[in-house]
Every structure is written in C-alpha cells, then in structure tokens.
Amino acid sequence: MRRMRETRRRVGENVLLAGFLVIVLSVWELAGRGNPRVLSYPSQIATSAWELIVVENKVLPALLATVEGLAYGFVIAAVLGIVVGFAMGRIRLVELVLYPYAIALYATPRIALVPLLVLWFGIDLELRVVVVVLSAVFPIMINTYNGARQVDPAYLDAAAAFAATPWQTLRTVVMPASVPYVFAGLRVGMVRALVGVVVAEMTASVVGTGRLIIELGAFFQTGRLLVPVMVLGVLGVVLSVGMAKAQTLAAPWAMREGR
Amino acid sequence: MNDQPTNPDPGVTAPVAVRAGGRRLLWRPPVVWTIRVVVFVVIVVAWEAYGHTVSRSLFAPPSAIAVAVWRLFVEQQVMLPALAISFGSLIAGFVPAIVVGVVAGLVMGRVRMIERLLTPYIVFVFSIPYIALIPLLVVWFGVEGPLRAVLVFLASVFPVLVNTIAGVKEVDRDLIDVAVANCATNLQLIRTVVLPSALPYIFTGVQVALGLALVGVIVAEMTAAVTGIGGLIITYANFFQTAEMFVPIITLMIVSVMLNQAMLAVQGRLSRWQRSGE
Numbered sequence: 294m295r296r297m298r299e300t301r302r303r304v305g306e307n308v309l310l311a312g313f314l315v316i317v318l319s320v321w322e323l324a325g326r327g328n329p330r331v332l333s334y335p336s337q338i339a340t341s342a343w344e345l346i347v348v349e350n351k352v353l354p355a356l357l358a359t360v361e362g363l364a365y366g367f368v369i370a371a372v373l374g375i376v377v378g379f380a381m382g383r384i385r386l387v388e389l390v391l392y393p394y395a396i397a398l399y400a401t402p403r404i405a406l407v408p409l410l411v412l413w414f415g416i417d418l419e420l421r422v423v424v425v426v427l428s429a430v431f432p433i434m435i436n437t438y439n440g441a442r443q444v445d446p447a448y449l450d451a452a453a454a455f456a457a458t459p460w461q462t463l464r465t466v467v468m469p470a471s472v473p474y475v476f477a478g479l480r481v482g483m484v485r486a487l488v489g490v491v492v493a494e495m496t497a498s499v500v501g502t503g504r505l506i507i508e509l510g511a512f513f514q515t516g517r518l519l520v521p522v523m524v525l526g527v528l529g530v531v532l533s534v535g536m537a538k539a540q541t542l543a544a545p546w547a548m549r550e551g552r
Numbered sequence: 553m554n555d556q557p558t559n560p561d562p563g564v565t566a567p568v569a570v571r572a573g574g575r576r577l578l579w580r581p582p583v584v585w586t587i588r589v590v591v592f593v594v595i596v597v598a599w600e601a602y603g604h605t606v607s608r609s610l611f612a613p614p615s616a617i618a619v620a621v622w623r624l625f626v627e628q629q630v631m632l633p634a635l636a637i638s639f640g641s642l643i644a645g646f647v648p649a650i651v652v653g654v655v656a657g658l659v660m661g662r663v664r665m666i667e668r669l670l671t672p673y674i675v676f677v678f679s680i681p682y683i684a685l686i687p688l689l690v691v692w693f694g695v696e697g698p699l700r701a702v703l704v705f706l707a708s709v710f711p712v713l714v715n716t717i718a719g720v721k722e723v724d725r726d727l728i729d730v731a732v733a734n735c736a737t738n739l740q741l742i743r744t745v746v747l748p749s750a751l752p753y754i755f756t757g758v759q760v761a762l763g764l765a766l767v768g769v770i771v772a773e774m775t776a777a778v779t780g781i782g783g784l785i786i787t788y789a790n791f792f793q794t795a796e797m798f799v800p801i802i803t804l805m806i807v808s809v810m811l812n813q814a815m816l817a818v819q820g821r822l823s824r825w826q827r828s829g830e
Contacts, residue, residue, distance in 0.1 A: 306668065313669050331691060385579055389587045400812040401805040402767040404774070405782065408789030409797065412610050488681040488767070495683060496775060503684065510687025522684045529679030 330515055337516035338523070345520045351505060352524055358501040359528075362418060362490045366425025370482060373426070374433030375475060381434070382441025383459075383467065392438070399431035404492055416497045421490050428489030429482035436481070440474025441467055472544040480536045487529055502528075612795035617802070620795040630784065631803060638769050638780035645704025646765045650758055653709045657716020657754070658742060667717070674713070682706040682768070686776055700772040700780075707768030708761035712754065719753025720746055755822055759815045766808055 318335050325334025346352045380387045381395065407424060414420040444467050452462045494503025502521050509518040596614050603613025612620070625631045660667040682703060693699040723746050731741045773782025781800045788797035 309665075310669065310672075317673070386587070389584060390591050393588065396812075397805055397809050400763065400808040402763075402770045402808065404767050405770050405785055405801050405804050407774070408786055409794070409801070412789070412792070412794070488683055491681045491683050492771060492775075495686070506684050506687055510690070513691060515688065515691065518687055522680055522688070525684050526676050526680035529681065530676060533679065 330513060333515040333519055338519050341514075341516040342520045342523075345517060352502075352521060355500065355502045355505040355521065356524060356528070358421075358498075359490055359494065359503070359525075362421030362425055362493070362501070363486055365418075366422040366490065367429055367483065367486045369422070370426045370429035370486065371433060371479060374430045374478065374482065375437050378434040378437025378475075378478070379441050379463065379467070379471075382438040382471075383463065388438075395431060395434055395438075399435050403427045403431075404489070407492060407496055411497045416499060420497055421493045421501070424489045424493040425486045429486040432481040432485060433475070433478040436474045436478025437471060440471030440478075443474070444470040469544070472540075476536070476540045476544070480533065483532050483536055484529070487525070487532065491525065609792035609794055612798055616795040617798045620793075620799050624796060624799045631799065634780050634784050634800065635803070635807070638773065638782070641700035641772065641780065642704055642765055642769050644701035645768065646708055646762070648701075649705045649709040649761060649765070650712055652705075653712025653757065653761070654716050654754055657713045658720055658746065658750075660713075661717040661720025661750075662742075662746070674710075678710040683771055683775075686772075690776060695777050699776055700769065703772040703776075704765045704768040707771075708765035711760040711764065712757040715753045715757025715760075716750060719750030722753065723749045752819075752822060755819050759812075759819060762811060762815055763808075766804075766811070770804070 321332070322334045322336060325332040325337070329337065377387075377391065377395075381391055382388070403424075406427065410420060410423055410427075414423050448466045448470065449462065452466045457465070490501070491503040491506075494501035495507050498504050502525055505521045506518065509521065600613040600615060603611050603616070608616070660670060685706065686703070689699055689702055693702055727745050727749065728741065731745045736744065769780065770782040770785075773780040774786045777783070778786060781804050784800040785797055785804075788794070788800075
C-alpha cells in the first residue's frame with residue numbers, strides 16, 4: 294500500500310516535470326517566432342543543430358579541439374595542484390614559500406593573464422592548455438592544502454605512535470582523509486577549466502567551440518549561435534556528473550558534499 | 553563568548569604545534585618573516601635579471617613596471633577612473649546576484665515542488681560557461697552599460713543560489729517545529745529560524761561568487777566593452793606595451809586579494825557568532 298502510494302507520487306511528479314517542460318518549450322516557441330533574431334525558438338534551434346552538426350559538420354571538430362585542450366590542461370592542473378597542495382599542507386617551509394603566492398593567484402581572475410599568455414604561447418593548443426592549467430590549478434591546490442591540514446589529529450597521533458614514516462602517514466592517513474577536499478577542488482577546477490578553455494578560444498584561438506560561437510555570433514543568427522552554446526552546456530553537465538561518478542568510484546567513503 | 557580562551561593564531565592548527573613541539577621554536581615569527589622576505593627578494597631579483605634578457609614587448613622587469621606604475625597612476629591618471637568603472641559594474645551585477653540568489657534559494661529550499669521543477673533548467677543554464685553567452689547577450693543588451701552587470705550577475709548568482717538551498721535544507725528540524733508550534737507565520741519562520749541558520753552557507757556562496765564576479769567583470773571588459781581594468785589590459789596587450797600591461801594586472805591582483813581578505817574577515821566573525829550560539 295505504502296509502496297503503491299510512493300510509486301504513484303513518483304509518476305505524478307514525472308508527469309508534472311514533463312508537463313512543465315512542454316509549457317516552457319511552447320512558450321519559448323511562441324515568443325521566439327515573434328522575435329527570432331533576439332530569442333530564436335526550439336524548432337529553429339533543432340533545425341540549426343541538424344545543419345551544423347550533421348550537414349556542415351562544424352560542431353564535432355570544434356568540440357574535439359575544446360576537449361583536447363581541456364583534457365591536457367586539466368590532467369596537468371590536477372597532478373600539479375594535488376602534489377603542491379599536499380606539500381604545502383604538510384611541509385611548513387613549502388607553505389611559507391608558496392602559500393602567499395598561491396592564495397594571491399587564487400583570488401585573482403587569471404583570465405586577466407590571457408593577453409600576456411598570447412604573447413608567450415601563441416594562439417594554438419599550447420595557449421589553451423596553459424589557460425586551462427592556470428584556471429583549474431589553484432582551486433585544486435588550495436582545496437587539497439585545506440584538506441591536508443584538516444586531518445583529525447587523533448589519526449596523526451595514532452600513525453606517529455606506530456612509528457609510521459612520513460610517506461606512510463601521507464599515504465594511509467592524510468590522503469584518504471583529504472579526498473573530499475581534493476574532489477571538491479577537482480570539481481570547482483573542472484568548471485573553471487571549461488570557462489578557461491572557452492575564453493581562450495573566444496579571445497585568441499582559431500579553433501574550438503568558443504571560436505565557433507564567435508563566428509556564428511558575428512552573423513546574428515541566434516538559432517545557429519545557440520547550438521554550440523547548448524553543446525557546451527551539455528559538455529558541462531557531462532563533466533560534472535562524470536566528476537561526481539569518479540568520486541563515488543575512487544572514494545566511496547568520502548561522498549560528502551564539498552564546497 | 554569573550555571569556556572563552558581563543559586560539560591566539562587561528563592560522564596554525566593545533567596538531568602541527570603540538571606534534572612538532574621542538575620544531576616550533578624554528579618557526580618563530582622572525583624566522584617566518586625572514587623566509588618570506590628572502591623569497592620575495594629572490595623572486596623580484598630573478599624577474600629583473602630575466603626581464604633584461606628578453607624582448608621588452610614580451611616581458612617586463614620590475615623596474616620597468618615601477619616606471620609604468622608612476623606613469624599610469626600619476627602622470628596619465630588612467631588607473632583610478634578604470635578601477636571606478638570596473639567597481640561600478642561589479643557592484644551593479646553582484647548585489648542583484650546576492651539578492652536574487654538568496655531569495656530564490658530560500659523559496660527553492662523551502663518549497664520542494666518549485667525546486668524539482670526548476671533545478672533541471674538551472675543546472676543546464678549554469679553548466680554553460682556564461683562567457684559563451686556573450687555574443688547573444690550583446691544582441692540583447694548592446695555592448696555598453698547593462699551587459700557588464702548582466703555578465704557579473706550570471707557569473708555570480710549560481711553559487712549563492714546553490715549554497716542558500718543547501719543551507720535552508722540543513723536547518724535543524726526541531727527549530728522549525730518549535731517555530732511552527734508557536735504559530736510562526738512563514739515570513740517569521742524564514743526571518744527568525746531559516747535565514748540565521750543558513751547564513752554561514754549563504755556566506756560561503758557569496759565568497760565563491762565574489763571571485764567569479766571579478767572574473768565576470770574582467771571578461772566583459774576584455775571581450776565586449778573595452779573599458780575599465782580589463783579594457784586597459786587588452787589595450788596595452790594589443791600595442792605590445794608589456795610593462796604598462798602589468799600595471800592593471802598587478803593592481804587587479806592586489807584589489808582581488810584585498811576583497812577576498814575582507815570577505816574572510818567577515819566570515820570569521822560570522823562563524824565565531826555561529827559557534828558561540830551552539
């Protein structure tokens with residue numbers, strides 16, 4: 294009986310969600326047809342998507358270029374951020390030397406450095422990777438640092454009492470305890486990385502999804518412009534769902550909402 | 553609250569101090585500050601030395617930047633007006649973002665139906681890097697004025713919203729029950745129970761949002777309307793005036809750090825109040 298009521302509630306809710314979606318799309322369609330240049334509308338976006346993705350095949354190569362820069366940059370940022378973050382969190386001298394600069398760069402919009410980076414790295418893949426690294430590395434580093442510092446002292450004392458070497462302490466106590474923080478950092482870093490790669494592509498690059506948006510935007514064809522924009526939205530959703538999944542796989546004990 | 557012993561240096565966690573009892577002597581303030589100063593000097597000297605070996609259009613040594621600081625701040629007086637413009641856009645977008653984020657967060661946190669209906673759309677829209685919306689927003693708002701505030705708003709509203717929802721859901725059920733049992737109206741409930749207990753969450757969201765809002769201002773000024781601090785950076789970059797370009801970049805760094813520290817200070821007070829309330 295209870296089960297049935299629960300299922301009925303579920304079904305009712307899904308019907309409601311679907312109904313709301315239909316309403317949103319219909320209102321958009323009606324409003325957009327009256328004013329296509331400003332709003333566009335779902336059916337126009339759908340035809341534009343077919344044209345751009347299948348007929349002209351412009352979206353997939355652009356997306357691949359974006360993902361390429363994102364992947365290289367994010368891996369470098371993750372390794373660098375986690376290693377330096379743990380070093381700063383556990384070694385006082387490293388903290389003294391690096392922390393003021395890390396926190397200053399963390400607080401600064403690194404986007405401001407893009408013009409400088411164009412001078413140094415040109416406008417190709419290197420630039421995108423560097424911008425992604427700079428965008429993503431500091432949230433990862435600072436979160437890892439915070440995680441490494443907030444380990445329960447009782448665990449550290451236990452490790453010390455059993456004469457654990459610094460490496461053993463790091464591997465068996467500090468690292469597992471820091472996982473929620475590290476993943477919180479990785480998730481923030483991933484969002485920033487996506488923004489970074491798109492900025493690099495929009496301001497400097499000649500390839501990628503950001504570049505495609507600029508090209509289509511120049512023609513004021515809102516329906517076509519919205520296709521790569523929505524592709525980026527889907528990419529964003531996929532990446533954050535992927536990060537959450539990765540966290541459950543890598544550290545099921547640490548499924549705590551991080552900041 | 554005042555008669556409780558407080559940690560003299562909240563920056564140092566207890567375990568480090570306790571465990572490394574002997575080594576604590578090593579990290580006295582004079583030693584710490586010596587290390588900090590030495591590191592800073594080494595960086596500046598290395599930067600200066602390296603700066604003289606590469607082209608002036610690619611890199612600038614600190615001495616050249618110092619000259620540029622004098623020129624831009626005092627002789628040409630372009631920095632302060634630019635800062636004022638950037639600050640104006642920041643506030644015009646950030647304040648509405650906080651208000652909308654908190655109000656929508658309170659509603660969505662309290663009313664499950666609305667949360668279920670809106671969450672998919674909000675998640676999707678905010679998964680789009682807002683930067684990608686700039687060409688569209690230019691069509692909607694033009695290049696001048698509101699566009700920059702709109703970008704700041706889009707950049708910063710999401711963390712406030714998400715954190716507010718999280719904070720509202722974490723409110724102690726018992727407290728709500730007490731309020732309801734005492735016939736509190738919805739508004740009273742929000743004002744006296746929900747908002748105070750969600751405040752630390754909201755504040756975390758605001759702090760994250762501030763960083764994103766700064767990025768939003770700079771991006772808007774660099775890509776859409778060439779003005780303010782971001783406009784200066786891109787202008788000097790286009791003319792390969794690298795020493796001049798460093799001036800707004802470094803100014804931006806200092807301002808960002810100061811804003812962030814101010815935010816942390818307020819948050820520190822807030823969390824003390826929170827703890828004393830327990």
